[in-house]
Amino acid sequence: MLAQVIASGILMGFIYALVAIGLTLTWGVMDIINFAHGEFLMLSMYSAFWMYTLFRTDPLLSLPLEALLIFVLGYVTYKIVIKRVADAPGLTALLATFGLSLVLRNLAQFLWTPNYRFLNQTLVTDKKLAFAGIVLGLPQVVASVGSVIMTLAVFYFVQRTRMGRAIQATALDKATAKLMGINTELVYGVTFGLSGACVGVAGALMSTFYPIHPESGALYSLLAFVIVALGGFGNIKGALQGGIIIGLAEALGGYFLGTQFKYAIVFLIYLLVIQLRPQGLFGW
Amino acid sequence: MKRRLVVILLASVLVLSLIAGCSGGSQQQAAPKEEPKPQTIKIGAILPLTGSAASTGVKLKYAIEVAQEIINNPHPEINLPLAKDAGLPNLKGAKVEFVFADHQANPEVAKSEAERLIQNEKVVGLIGCYHSSATKPASQVAERFQIPFVAGSSSSAALTERGLKWFTRIAPNDDMETKFFFDYLKYLNEKFNAGIKTVAVVYIDNEYGVHAFQMVDKWIKEYEKDGFKVVLDVKYPTNVSNVDTEVQKIKQAKPDAIFHASYIGDMTQFVKKYKELGVVPKAVLCYCGGFQDPQFVVNLGKDADYFSGSNACTSTLFGKMDALNKINELYKKKSGVDIDGPTLEDFASAMVIADAINQAGSTDPNKILDALKTKTFDAPYFVSGKIKFGPTGQNDFSASVMVQLQNGKYEAVWPEQFKTADPKPAFPKWEAR
Amino acid sequence: MLRVRNLKAGYDGVPVLFDVSFEVNEGELVAIVGSNGAGKSTILRTISGLIKPMGGEIEFEGKRIDGQPAHLIVEQGIAHVPEGRHVFGKMTVKDNLLLGAHTVKSEKEVSAALEDVYALFPRLKERESQKAETLSGGEQQMLAIARGLMSRPKILMVDEVSLGLMPILVDKVFETLKEISKAGITVLMVEQKVQDALEMADRGYVLQTGRIVACGTGRELLNNDLVKRAYLGI
Structure with missing residues (x-):
């Protein structure tokens, strides 16, 4: 059973990591804490749900659409919400995204009712992988693998492409980045969009097994905050490692110490880390 | 001189108004409200309209709106008290208005909403709140302001153990339900040789879940002689991203029966995980919560079959009970689904408080409370037919039936005199469904 | 190539430059010298677009560029090697250089x-x-200049390259700048080390508390009385 617990923990960890990577991008590059991050995730899940319900499209196939949709949402949010408050005192940006999160959550409930929706007949529903006494649901395995692929894609993009380097430079030294000919406003928009694309993919993957509901994003977003602090702001590799740690902590802690403490353990780890190593375990 | 005169005048006006207006304070008797018969009587309804139980809260609101409709307009075709005439006959046809408030599944908000409804909206009674954890503080506020509170579906037995004077509750409490569960398992063992011995309790970490588990802890002592044993209890957080660990522990323990205290979102996740990990118990009995929500069948399809729970009503009884059927027709128009147990209990709370006001012939809270505590109320929509509150405020007539989902329908399976189908005392392997 | 007229600029509404005019022709190495706080860096920052001028005009290749956003100015062929080097420390040397070529479209050219x-x-x-942060001070300065060259600029503006470097390294850096100028790239340098700068420059300007107080060829300025007294200690 221990192997089963660890396996489930790691699978969830990869998914948590992808959500966290979206958050660490905006936090690390722009120093903006996007409180509406969980709601972006929720909207992606709803998109997958409606594509499935109205057009019979499997979430794994509509995934690129969700990624694009939330990318655009992120970009637009930057242009309309964040940019306006860029010069106001720091707290204003926080409040702006917090307000956005409330608006999105209530809008979702208003438009689509608070009923819990489940996708029951996707390509991966009810299938499982069983080996060596371990049973893994196919939806979670696919979601996990998908998350890893997206994580690697984002990492490659930031490290190896022109725009990726521009993002890094802007994060390090905005003024000098401008001297390189980098349009820093565009970089910020793209970063926010990329952050959205991450949860766009995560949402599509999770819709195959997680209840879809206006509050669906809240817990994952909270865990993302913990993972970002653990992994270091702006550190993608750190977010991946942090995600796995949290996934394992939740699974093992819950199994051995008591399921009601699952999240208490996660937050305890968070408190310890920020006390002892504020820049995160792998911080830069 | 003139200025001093003005000041003295203002001061005396102030002092006089303070003396005249002073009527608050929990030390005194509530001042009788002797207005000339009001046109509209306001009753507060505090429900989870947003947050994780919002899907249920919205349905409860529809049920209460149906009650309002039946009371305020003539419905001679429904055999219910207050249905025949428009408004409350003993108060010259005064209409009732249910004022809704959202507690967001947050006890603090439930408390402040109760205060707001009493002080600002001047309600003469309160109903609600579905979540026992919200009903608790809201009813304490009602007690402080001496306003009658009728809880519909909140099941924690602790609510009627507080020695409150102004609190009444319609649903059976989890103390009664737990005994009901054990008696049902005994019945399955005796009549069907089900061989159920080990029990696991899976419950959400809040007032509802924790208290349900405490009741199991209490009753198991009585039922140990019948061979029952609690082998595992799993408490899980109110918001979960997955139930992997929980179900892994349950699988490890291999219980014959599982008692579940869960809401619709978590319950659905559990069933899916049971299927994935191949957990096959003999019986799953659910306290009043997610299982009773019709969304359960919508979410799970045939995977929902074989689960059981106590319910104040089931759709298979609509054919046998006319009043219930007519109420359901009105409700279904609003909600799109059949009425279920908890929703019916909150409907009942709305009808009962209006009935009590009517029988008291007054909006004086003391008289309303008197009516609530002494009268027996007609409730032809319940199998018991009546509602009567005992000394602790608990409804003595909480006859529920044990229902089991068979082919997507909630069949009444026990007690035998109410049954619409035979119980199926074992789960098949998941692949075999 | 670059013509600045009556430039007025500063920070937070407080002007540091009052009425600065100068020009740089193609192929020249022009030096603007002056002591600390004279406003030298401000000139370059206004040209590259990091700050907006309060008055005056900046023309590059006949077109007005004052008021444009920095990234567009850079695209037009102006490279600014900032004061204090500002290499991207957490990134590799190669990545720093590639960033310098951000505006270059063709991979082959990069x-x-x-x-x-x-x-x-x-x-x-x-x-x-x-x-980059593991490099020594001198190497970082080389990196900053190299990064500036990556975009094949029409004009390379360098800000106080000698700052914080040991004398041997300062010589080395100045050597490099001379080589770059000889290779045909127009250079505008801003410097505290008046003597060295004027010796290598084709032409120069002397900036004192926000105004140009002298101009001429390098040789002329080295023989200028004002310069000799104020800056060369003669």
Whole structure:
């Protein structure tokens, strides 16, 4: 059973990591804490749900659409919400995204009712992988693998492409980045969009097994905050490692110490880390 | 001189108004409200309209709106008290208005909403709140302001153990339900040789879940002689991203029966995980919560079959009970689904408080409370037919039936005199469904 | 190529430059010298677009560029090597150089520029994969200049390259700038080391508390009385 617990923990960890990577991008590059991050995730899940319900499209196939949709949402949010408050005192940006999160959550409930929706007949529903006494649901395995692929894609993009380097430079030294000919406003928009694309993919993957509901994003977003602090702001590799740690902590802690403490353990780890190593375990 | 005169005048006006207006304070008797018969009587309804139980809260609101409709307009075709005439006959046809408030599944908000409804909206009674954890503080506020509170579906037995004077509750409490569960398992063992011995309790970490588990802890002592044993209890957080660990522990323990205290979102996740990990118990009995929500069948399809729970009503009884059927027709128009147990209990709370006001012939809270505590109320929509509150405020007539989902329908399976189908005392392997 | 007229600029509404006019012609190495706080860096920052001028005009190749956003100005062929070097410390030497070529569209051209720059600064090639912050002060200065060259600029503006470097390294850096100028690239340098700067420059300007107080060829300025008294200690 221990192997089963660890396996489930790691699978969830990869998914948590992808959500966290979206958050660490905006936090690390722009120093903006996007409180509406969980709601972006929720909207992606709803998109997958409606594509499935109205057009019979499997979430794994509509995934690129969700990624694009939330990318655009992120970009637009930057242009309309964040940019306006860029010069106001720091707290204003926080409040702006917090307000956005409330608006999105209530809008979702208003438009689509608070009923819990489940996708029951996707390509991966009810299938499982069983080996060596371990049973893994196919939806979670696919979601996990998908998350890893997206994580690697984002990492490659930031490290190896022109725009990726521009993002890094802007994060390090905005003024000098401008001297390189980098349009820093565009970089910020793209970063926010990329952050959205991450949860766009995560949402599509999770819709195959997680209840879809206006509050669906809240817990994952909270865990993302913990993972970002653990992994270091702006550190993608750190977010991946942090995600796995949290996934394992939740699974093992819950199994051995008591399921009601699952999240208490996660937050305890968070408190310890920020006390002892504020820049995160792998911080830069 | 003139200025001093003005000041003295203002001061005396102030002092006089303070003396005249002073009527608050929990030390005194509530001042009788002797207005000339009001046109509209306001009753507060505090429900989870947003947050994780919002899907249920919205349905409860529809049920209460149906009650309002039946009371305020003539419905001679429904055999219910207050249905025949428009408004409350003993108060010259005064209409009732249910004022809704959202507690967001947050006890603090439930408390402040109760205060707001009493002080600002001047309600003469309160109903609600579905979540026992919200009903608790809201009813304490009602007690402080001496306003009658009728809880519909909140099941924690602790609510009627507080020695409150102004609190009444319609649903059976989890103390009664737990005994009901054990008696049902005994019945399955005796009549069907089900061989159920080990029990696991899976419950959400809040007032509802924790208290349900405490009741199991209490009753198991009585039922140990019948061979029952609690082998595992799993408490899980109110918001979960997955139930992997929980179900892994349950699988490890291999219980014959599982008692579940869960809401619709978590319950659905559990069933899916049971299927994935191949957990096959003999019986799953659910306290009043997610299982009773019709969304359960919508979410799970045939995977929902074989689960059981106590319910104040089931759709298979609509054919046998006319009043219930007519109420359901009105409700279904609003909600799109059949009425279920908890929703019916909150409907009942709305009808009962209006009935009590009517029988008291007054909006004086003391008289309303008197009516609530002494009268027996007609409730032809319940199998018991009546509602009567005992000394602790608990409804003595909480006859529920044990229902089991068979082919997507909630069949009444026990007690035998109410049954619409035979119980199926074992789960098949998941692949075999 | 570059013409600045009556430039007025400063920070937070407080002007530091009052009425600055100068020009740089193609192929020249022009030096603007002055002491600390004279406003030298402000001139370059206004040209490259990091700050907006309060008054005056800046013309590049006949077109007005004052008020444009920095990234567009850079695209037009102006490279600014900022005061204090400002290399991207957490990124590798190679990535820093690639960033310098951000505005270069063709991959082939970027590779060619990289080769040229490595030829001029072999030490950078050795340290290609190291993080820029691990380089010594002198090497970082080379990196900053190399990075500026990566976009094949029409004019390279360098701000106080000698700052914080040991004398041997200062000489080396100035040597490099002379080579760059000889290779045909127009250079505008801003410097505290008046003597060295005027010796290498084709033409120069002297900036004192926000105004140009003298101008001429390098030789002329070295013989200028004001310059000799104020800056050369003669």
